[in-house]
Amino acid sequence: MNHFTKGVNSMVQTRREFIKNASVSAVSLSLSRLSFDASAQSGGVAPATVEYGDWRDVYKNKWAWDKVVSSTHSCNCNHNCSWKLYVKEGIVWREEQNATYKHLHKGLADDNPQGCQKGAAFSNQMYSENRLRYPLKRVGERGSRNWKRVSWDEALTDIAKSTVEVVRDEGADRIIIPMATQGTAAKSRYANAIGGVVIEPYGDIGDAHNGASMTTGTLFHNATSDSRMMADCIIMWIYNPSSTRIADAHHLSEARYGGTTIVSVSPDQNPSHMHADYWVNPEPGTDHGMALAMAHIIVRDDLYDEGFLREQTDMPFLVRMDNKKFLRASDFEADGSDEVFYVWDRKTNKAVQPPGSMGSADKTLILGDTDPALEGKWQVNLASGESVEVTTVFELMKLSLAGNTPEYGEKVTGVGAKTLEKIAAIYANSETALIQCGWGMPKIYHGDLLQRAIFLLSALTGNTGKVGGGVFVGGIVESGSPITFPTKYFNGKHRVIPGATWLYVHGGLNKVSSRWTPVPGEKTADEYIMEGLEKGWMPIWPKPGEDPRILIECGSNLLRRTRMNHVLRENLWPKLKLVVTIDFHMSSSALESDYVLPAAGYYESSAIKYSDSASPYHVMRQQAVEPIAESRQEWWIFAELCKRIQKMAPGMGITQYEDKDLGLTRDLSDIYDVYTENGKYPEDVDTMEFVKLEMATSPAYKGIDFEEFRDKGQVNWVNEGGRRSPTSRATYEFTPGTPHADSSDQVSKKMPWFTLTGRTQFYLDHDWFLEFGEELPVYVPPPAMGGDHPFRLTCGHARWSIHSFMRDNELMLRLQRGEPIMYMNDEDAAERGIEDHEIVEVFNDVGSFKVHIKTTPLMQRYQLHSYHAWERYMFTGGHSHAAVQASQIKPLGMVGNYGHLKYSVGFYQPTNVDKGARADVRRLAG
Ligand code: SF4
Known part of the structure; x- marks a missing residue:
């Protein structure tokens, strides 16, 4: 079916006709194609006759090519898959994975080959009837x-x-x-x-990982994929790599084969769960209740790493009890900095300035002789003459976490208290533990609180900065x-x-x-x-x-x-x-x-x-x-x-x-x-000129030979290139041949974090955060976005599309039901008399759309799930699942005048969300 062709007859064509009209070869890889000649198709020369003897020549010709070219797909899949393109008669006929990746790290699994089914089908998409050919x-x-x-x-x-x-x-x-x-x-x-x-x-x-930015000043936390094999425990949190990261999901299975315990946290049972040891399913939008219950258990059972908290976090920083603001140098001197803070030194028994904050001249986390207290309350005399009580962030955090008992966690998330205890124990008792955050996390209204709580788990257990440990969020763009x-x-x-x-x-x-x-x-x-x-x-x-x-x-x-x-x-x-x-x-x-x-x-x-x-x-x-x-x-x-x-x-x-x-x-x-830079790069420039320019100007390619790169299709990183560029605020040190750790700059080299305090910062004393009661990561119930309706919506990247351009690809559609569907728990469907694949109307206060229901026990009760990227034109009535995604901007994402909380491209900013929005379903028939 073609969705677009009213009034444009030329667009209603078979693939064969399409290619023919595109002034390239019109043949398929069959006997018939052998009567055509490539130059004739593109250059208008009369067709040549191809000589062949018998069926063996036909078969040989089918697998003969004019050239093989290395290439890839510049979509935002965060993978670097090199493919061999087989080109004949001006057409890309097929792709094949280019398994030439050098084994990066001995003892860990290699990356060969990289690819996914969308990449393998791109030549099909390229010549599909949906391909635009004319203005x-x-x-x-x-x-x-x-x-x-x-x-x-x-x-x-x-x-x-x-x-x-x-x-x-x-x-x-x-x-x-x-x-x-x-x-x-x-x-x-x-x-x-x-x-x-x-x-x-x-x-x-909805890709702005604001929780990571709030805590560390950047949303880029990642390491080599194979480093996950060095973890003893991995929690995949709203992360479904078997669908969304097909090219490197194997490292998780290989890690598990090597003894890593894998926990998957997500409301529905997604395709990655079969590769996990545990599956935990909080109700949509309540995950921060689970993370905070785990933090409660870790603090309650004294499983936290005091040394790490003292050096790498704001936990020892002093907070004024009268106004809940950090104690600052400006409290003691009229011209004191607002960006210099205090800890209580146990050696000298007084408030001292630790190095490393934004206002500090000393850009290091090394505490020297200072021995910061994590707990206690003290009186300090301010320049104003007032005497105020101060305490530590850690004390406030403990007080805040006191209410996040496993029983409370069960009440707000639906996950049993015993399960929360078990997962917390597995995580905290692992020597190296990793939490891998999926891109679905910022699509939750309180995704910022969830991510802040996840970084808290990593900091409490001292996992941040370990190879194979810490928190992985986003990707580090090079x-x-x-x-x-x-x-x-x-x-x-x-x-x-x-x-x-x-x-x-x-x-x-x-x-x-x-x-x-x-x-x-x-x-x-x-x-x-x-x-x-x-x-x-x-x-x-x-x-x-x-x-x-x-x-x-x-x-x-x-x-x-x-x-x-x-x-x-x-x-x-x-x-x-x-x-x-x-x-x-x-x-x-x-x-x-x-x-x-x-x-x-x-x-x-x-x-x-x-x-x-x-x-x-x-x-x-x-x-x-x-x-x-x-x-x-x-x-x-x-x-x-x-x-x-x-x-x-x-x-x-x-x-x-x-x-x-x-x-x-x-x-x-x-x-x-x-x-055009005065004609230097005219309209018909060979785009390979830009490749050469990029290699000549970016430090990432220093030492890489252009011809070797071109011939091989891919080359290993040789250095970290632009990790300090404005678009890549990364936290790692890259050494070729070594699986690197995220946050090694801070944890190993003691460089300050990109935050106001220079630490992983869990306390945000901005006025708005204080007004919202979110100066610390806390549990706040999700708002009823979309109105008062019984179902909660969830969404996720689909296995069958890398963003929308493959969503209506015929090969991808053949691998599923061929048209948009929405998943619903089978008991919910039975209660409403809804049959599998029946078309229903999903509605809430902002819109409605019609869709086939797929009934399944893989969904929670009162959950409606749609994988993303369906185009509007694929739905009856022209409205997609987006019609009920009642996004609400969380105002705290607007803050732009606080240390590290300010807008820059790709970093901190307000974000649209959809997970947890409310909706209902009605049958169209009967
Ligand atoms: S689309 Fe698939 S094959 Fe292509 S680069 Fe991305 S992950 Fe690799």
């Missing part, structure tokens, strides 16, 4: 699916004209380009050249394209902004998403969020009250990925004068666009895929074939757009314009020159 212009209402083919010149000239008008009449900050995993460098460069707004996805899609900024505007200033608040203000999500959260005190959630914006804690453009005008979706897909995207469609789209989608497949956003422009796919341009420390290899994506039909590389598309803007702007009455917010003078009449 299309909407001819009916937006979303009517009536298109006409237009030339690139017509499309780009029209887009350029609208762009000049918007910049001239309303300002460049009305042009919006969401960040995504595709086409990043070209579109970011265009945005930086024109002064447009890039909305980043971390918080928008390198990135050097062409993101044009030289003329390379001043470090840009308009990359948090996505969640942008959608809240400009996407209309504020109309529905601020109603359920019980915020203590008098302020509503909306008041907190708007106050944070007004104070400039989170940047936003256009400013509230001014409307966005042009949306360019290049590889992004807001109408799929945004929770409550029907609200977005209703509120944002009418404000937009122009919506453009640049993609290689017809997405949910493309269907609602004015222009749809076909982009080249992964095998049709070259790049280096960013890598992360879990899989410490650099992988080169090499262009194997020319872009299909009239599709073009993103570099070409934006260069040609700039060319037209540069040409027409003077005649339309605008050249220079002041970008006052960023202190820049921009000029539309030189934008093509700026974009």
Whole structure:
């Protein structure tokens, strides 16, 4: 079935016809293909006759190739899989894993081969009927699916004209380009050249691990995947690697084979549980109740590591009992620092300043002669003349944890008290224990509290910094394209902004998403969020009250990925004068666009895929074939757009314009020159030039030979490259040939953490945290997002898609039910008379959608689970599961004026959530 073809007959084709019309070979690997010649397909030369003798030649020809190219997929799967692409007659016919990875660490399992079924099917996706091949212009209402083919010149000239008008009449900050995993460098460069707004996805899609950032100042905590084999206990917390990290999930099984105890924590029984020793299932959204009960048990039973707490955490830091604020140097001297703190030294029996905080000149965690007390209460005399009582964070933590008994944990999570005792004992008594956090964690409203509690478990037991231990969160990104900024505007200033608040203000999500959260005190959630914006804690453009005008979706897909995207469609789209989608497949956003422009796919341009420390290899994506039909590389598309803007702007009455917010003078009449660096990188540049440029400029590739890298497809990391770059605030020391530990910089080398106190910080004395009662990790029940309904929603990355572009792939759909489904407990279904695969309506206070129900005992009672990334057009009625994902921004993610709690790209920011939202189900029949 093709979902997009109303009005575009040419798109309704078989794969064979598709390839034929794409001006590449139209043959399949069968007898019939042997009557064609590759050059004839692409160059218009008359077909040659292929000589063959008998069936053996046919078979041999089937497995003969013109060339084999190493490449990969630049999607955000956090894997570095090198593939061999078999190319014949201008077509990529098949992929095969490139098993050339050098064994990293003797004694641990190697990484060969790396890959997943989506990678193996990408050539199928590349030539599928959903592949975009020609520029299309909407001819009916937006979303009517009536298109006409237009030339690139017509499309780009029209887009350029609208762009000049918007910049001239309303300002460049009305042009919006969401960040995504595709086409990043070209579109970011265009945005930086024109002064447009890039909305980043971390918080928008719910990937901002704020709990990690609150505690350690960074969300990048990871180590080589094989280091997990050195753990004695691994807790996979909301982590389902058998579905989501297929390329390296084997290290967990290998660890278990070697004796590691594996515990899986997740509400539903997911495919990873069969590889675990224990499965624990808190009710959705209540996991922090489990982590805090474990912390209670560890403290109660004196299983904590005092030395670690004294040196590496804020546990010995003194807190004033009168106002619950840290005791600071500014309390003793008028010009004292707000970023210098105190511990109580047991040797001298007085308050002393430990080194390593943000305000300290001494950038080390080494305590020297100081012997900080963890427990006690003391009086101190302040400069004001007051005498105040102070105590330690540890004392306050113990007091707070006193209520988190196993029995209380059972009450709030549904996990039995005895089970909590058992899991806590296994974890605390393991010599090396690891908690691996999944990307689902920040998608819980109180995911920050959960992650803070998890870091607390690791700190209490002294596991942080051990090889194979600690907490793994996110990935450590290494390198990135050097062409993101044009030289003329390379001043470090840009308009990359948090996505969640942008959608809240400009996407209309504020109309529905601020109603359920019980915020203590008098302020509503909306008041907190708007106050944070007004104070400039989170940047936003256009400013509230001014409307966005042009949306360019290049590889992004807001109408799929945004929770409550029907609200977005209703509120944002009418404000937009122009919506453009640049993609290689017809997405949910493309269907609602004015222009749809076909982009080249992964095998049709070259790049280096960013890598992360879990899989410490650099992988080169090499262009194997020319872009299909009239599709073009993103570099070409934006260069040609700039060319037209540069040409027409003077005649339309605008050249220079002041970008006052960023202190820049921009000029539309030189934008093509700026974009191409005065013709150095023209529209038809060979993208391999950018690979060479990246290797020449990034420290990550120092010492790596280009030709060896290109020929092999992948090379081992030789150093940690840019781990100290603004986009990679990592905490490890990398030594080739050694499995590294996360946080080794701090634990081994005694470098301060990236926090206000310079320690893993569990006490946050910001006013808002105190108002919320969340200065420490505590249990707070999840809000009833979506209204008062009996079911709780959960979601997760799917086994059959790496983000949305593979969600409707025919090979992937064949491996499941072939259409969207939602999982429901079989007893819940029976009570409601719902049969397996029956279509039901799922609804709550913000929306509804229709979906097939899959009945299963793998789900909890009153849980509804949908794997992610279904496109809207795959559902009857055009609404997906996102219609009921009643996301609520937690106001504490807005804080931006507190030491390490401030916005920077990819780090601390408000985040959208979905897990635990409420909904109900009704039958459509009977
Ligand atoms: S999609 Fe990602 S995980 Fe899958 S094969 Fe490609 S690079 Fe590997």
